[in-house]
Amino acid sequence: MKDFKxxxxxxxxxxxxxxxxxRFIRYYKPYILNAVGHICKKxxxxxxxxxxxxxxxxxxxxxxxxxxxxxxxxxxVYLLIxxxxxxxxxxxxxYLHLVxxxxxxxxxxxxxxxxxxxxxxNSELVEEILELNAKLSQYNISFEQLESHCPKHRKTRxxxxxxxxxxxxxxxxxxxxxxxxxxxxxxxTKRSTYHAKPIERHRKYLITxxxxxxxxxxxxxxxxxxxxxxxxxx
Amino acid sequence: MKKNxxxxxxxxxxxxxxxxxxxxxxxxxIPLTKTDIxxxxxxxxxxxKKRNLAFGTVSTVAMIAILFITFLGYFGPEDEMxxxxxxxxxxxxxxxxxxxxxxxxxxxxxxxxxxxxIIESIDVEGKGFYQAVDQIISQTISAGxxxxxxxxxxxxxxxxxxxxxxxxxxxxxxxIIQHQLERKNIVATVGVFNETKEFYEQSEQANISMNxxxxxxxxxxxxxxxxxxxxxxxxxxxxxxxxxxxxxNPSVKLEENQNSQENKKSNKMSxxxxxxxxxxxxxxxxxxxxxxxxxxxxxxxHNKKKSLNNNGSPSKDKAHxxxxxxxxxxxxxxSAKKNIAPQENSxxxxxxxxxxxxxxxxxxxxxxxxxxxxxxxxxxRTEKEDVKKPEQGNNATGENQAEQKNTKGKPSKTNDLxx
Numbered sequence: 020m021k022d023f024k025x026x027x028x029x030x031x032x033x034x035x036x037x038x039x040x041x042r043f044i045r046y047y048k049p050y051i052l053n054a055v056g057h058i059c060k061k062x063x064x065x066x067x068x069x070x071x072x073x074x075x076x077x078x079x080x081x082x083x084x085x086x087x088x089x090x091x092x093x094x095x096v097y098l099l100i101x102x103x104x105x106x107x108x109x110x111x112x113x114y115l116h117l118v119x120x121x122x123x124x125x126x127x128x129x130x131x132x133x134x135x136x137x138x139x140x141n142s143e144l145v146e147e148i149l150e151l152n153a154k155l156s157q158y159n160i161s162f163e164q165l166e167s168h169c170p171k172h173r174k175t176r177x178x179x180x181x182x183x184x185x186x187x188x189x190x191x192x193x194x195x196x197x198x199x200x201x202x203x204x205x206x207x208t209k210r211s212t213y214h215a216k217p218i219e220r221h222r223k224y225l226i227t228x229x230x231x232x233x234x235x236x237x238x239x240x241x242x243x244x245x246x247x248x249x250x251x252x253x
Numbered sequence: 254m255k256k257n258x259x260x261x262x263x264x265x266x267x268x269x270x271x272x273x274x275x276x277x278x279x280x281x282x283i284p285l286t287k288t289d290i291x292x293x294x295x296x297x298x299x300x301x302k303k304r305n306l307a308f309g310t311v312s313t314v315a316m317i318a319i320l321f322i323t324f325l326g327y328f329g330p331e332d333e334m335x336x337x338x339x340x341x342x343x344x345x346x347x348x349x350x351x352x353x354x355x356x357x358x359x360x361x362x363x364x365x366x367x368x369x370x371i372i373e374s375i376d377v378e379g380k381g382f383y384q385a386v387d388q389i390i391s392q393t394i395s396a397g398x399x400x401x402x403x404x405x406x407x408x409x410x411x412x413x414x415x416x417x418x419x420x421x422x423x424x425x426x427x428x429i430i431q432h433q434l435e436r437k438n439i440v441a442t443v444g445v446f447n448e449t450k451e452f453y454e455q456s457e458q459a460n461i462s463m464n465x466x467x468x469x470x471x472x473x474x475x476x477x478x479x480x481x482x483x484x485x486x487x488x489x490x491x492x493x494x495x496x497x498x499x500x501x502n503p504s505v506k507l508e509e510n511q512n513s514q515e516n517k518k519s520n521k522m523s524x525x526x527x528x529x530x531x532x533x534x535x536x537x538x539x540x541x542x543x544x545x546x547x548x549x550x551x552x553x554x555h556n557k558k559k560s561l562n563n564n565g566s567p568s569k570d571k572a573h574x575x576x577x578x579x580x581x582x583x584x585x586x587x588s589a590k591k592n593i594a595p596q597e598n599s600x601x602x603x604x605x606x607x608x609x610x611x612x613x614x615x616x617x618x619x620x621x622x623x624x625x626x627x628x629x630x631x632x633x634r635t636e637k638e639d640v641k642k643p644e645q646g647n648n649a650t651g652e653n654q655a656e657q658k659n660t661k662g663k664p665s666k667t668n669d670l671x672x
Contacts, residue, residue: 049265049293050293052266053266053290053292053293054292056266056290057290057291057292059290060288060289060290061287061290062266062267062268062285062290064268141292141294141295142294144262144294145292145293145294148262148264148274148293148294149293151264152264152265161265162264162265162272162274162280163265163267163270163272163282165272165280166272166279166280166281166282169279169280170279171279173277176277176278176279180278224280228278240274243261243262243274243275243276243277243278244278
């Protein structure tokens with residue numbers, strides 16, 4: 020979701036659109052889970068206490084986010100979740116790194132600024148990944164499945180990239196893919212020189228590549244699927 | 254190596270792994286470590302192959318090691334471990350030692366409860382046989398089976414199972430045992446024998462040591478022992494005493510025929526022994542029981558003579574004596590140790606010559622001469638012992654003289670009575 024879109028939805032939610040809030044939360048679920056897990060330094064599920072605290076913090080972030088303060092939304096969410104988690108740990112007496120003196124506080128401040136700068140760079144990438152994840156879930160594709168559908172050899176990978184760029188040229192086929200959530204293998208092979216076998220074999224990976232290619236606004240993700248110039252020369 | 258480094262961005266984190274979108278556009282599932290949960294969008298590098306390689310080398314080395322060990326286990330030492338000889342050592346502790354072709358101890362087995370105690374206290378597997386014998390003897394002494402104030406006896410039998418290589422030297426074994434005994438101030442007779450595989454198998458079936466099985470055979474022939482269990486827990490010394498005891502109360506009451514039969518058998522036995530044991534020392538021990546028996550036989554024969562003389566019929570005399578003639582080899586054997594029987598005969602002759610009594614006596618004299626002649630012709634082995642006579646004769650002279658006196662008395666009386 021691009022910045023302006025986020026702002027739009029947030030305004031909608033703050034004006035009292037509960038359905039939009041629900042949709043928004045569902046969209047960011049993987050991020051909440053990941054952030055909570057990262058802060059707790061352990062894998063968390065939806066049933067754990069920490070996740071619900073993270074969810075409540077996220078809900079508060081929706082209400083209190085102010086884009087004029089110069090933060091990205093995800094960054095703000097992470098900050099709120101982190102604070103609430105620390106409070107929770109203190110309550111539970113599990114968090115042993117209590118701030119005892121000013122020196123430690125100052126050190127933490129520096130670290131947090133550093134972390135902030137790093138995460139501002141990342142937040143756009145995270146947005147892109149979340150968006151891709153949302154798109155792929157329509158096709159019942161999850162990232163962990165993709166390893167087995169990835170072509171291992173560079174040559175085959177290049178071929179899959181070529182197939183993808185060929186495919187997005189046919190607008191009707193893309194529409195078919197978007198609406199039916201099925202890859203139109205036969206109609207595509209009839210129109211192109213490619214065979215059905217490599218398409219079938221790498222179908223899930225191919226759909227992922229097509230999704231990325233269909234969204235040129237995902238600048239960072241697009242970098243990953245560009246055939247690197249070094250490999251082309253070889 | 255550079256090829257195997259996965260560098261990319263975390264796109265998803267699940268319970269066991271995180272998914273990395275690598276820079277070349279591929280996706281990689283990477284296992285999670287317990288301490289680190291990466292954020293979505295974090296950059297990560299993962300050196301997959303390096304870890305796999307280390308693991309691979311370890312596993313291949315392990316595999317090779319396992320293969321090697323199993324191969325060794327199957328084919329390696331099997332040939333060397335084959336038992337070539339079986340040696341049975343008896344004092345009372347009965348111990349069986351299995352030896353390979355190099356005379357290394359392969360296995361120690363106990364054949365009775367006392368033997369078990371000895372085996373538990375020593376560890377000689379893999380050592381040389383002579384060393385093992387040395388240890389067993391010393392352990393037996395320290396365990397109190399052999400005492401300074403008592404005469405003991407040690408017997409050692411070696412059976413060649415495969416008939417392939419030379420058996421251990423008897424002389425060396427005897428000297429080793431004697432040496433050990435001398436050190437501990439213990440008097441014991443030592444016997445070393447060789448046996449065949451068949452003999453070992455027989456004794457094994459009876460579940461008894463070869464030495465005791467030999468004694469058992471003799472005792473059974475004599476009718477003194479019926480059950481093999483009676484022999485099992487007795488020491489060699491006890492067994493020998495048992496034989497002696499029975500001979501001290503000679504079976505005079507038994508009928509002549511029985512006697513002669515027994516004697517024949519015992520002769521056969523002694524023949525076997527002869528063949529197996531060529532050494533004088535061994536024979537000495539082995540034949541002891543026989544000698545006793547034979548000496549008693551000779552006494553019997555005297556008694557018979559008496560009775561015959563009383564009857565006064567030379568023809569009858571001949572007929573009765575004949576069965577004894579066949580026994581005569583055994584008195585000769587005795588002579589190897591005690592030197593009794595032949596001298597006895599000669600003494601008898603002298604007396605008879607001196608007295609120069611009746612014609613009957615002369616006929617008796619002729620008979621005895623004849624007997625002697627027959628002996629020399631019949632028995633080859635007696636010749637051997639005759640050669641050894643002088644050596645041992647010195648030792649036994651005292652006894653002989655005493656016995657001679659006894660024998661002198663008896664015939665003279667008969668002579669007196671006759672006329």
